[in-house]
Amino acid sequence: MPVEGYPILKSYLARNNIKQDEIADLLKMSRTKVNTILNGKRNADFLMSEIIILAQHFGWDKHDIDKFFFNLCVA
Numbered sequence: 001m002p003v004e005g006y007p008i009l010k011s012y013l014a015r016n017n018i019k020q021d022e023i024a025d026l027l028k029m030s031r032t033k034v035n036t037i038l039n040g041k042r043n044a045d046f047l048m049s050e051i052i053i054l055a056q057h058f059g060w061d062k063h064d065i066d067k068f069f070f071n072l073c074v075a
Contacts (some may be wrong), residue, residue: 005037
């Protein structure tokens with residue numbers, strides 16, 4: 001997880017009018033926890049099983065998953 005959370009995923013959610021409540025319902029967690037994860041607070045992160053649930057629900061392919069969750073900058 002990047003230090004600043006998941007800005008690319010947050011942008012995707014906003015563009016597609018997907019609310020954090022919807023993510024929370026899918027993953028069976030509170031909206032507060034989803035917000036904490038998305039904003040990179042308290043070392044919270046998505047489990048791989050949760051990423052798979054989201055990918056299946058929204059029809060993401062491996063490129064989307066890499067872009068949203070594993071977008072690492074290498075020097």
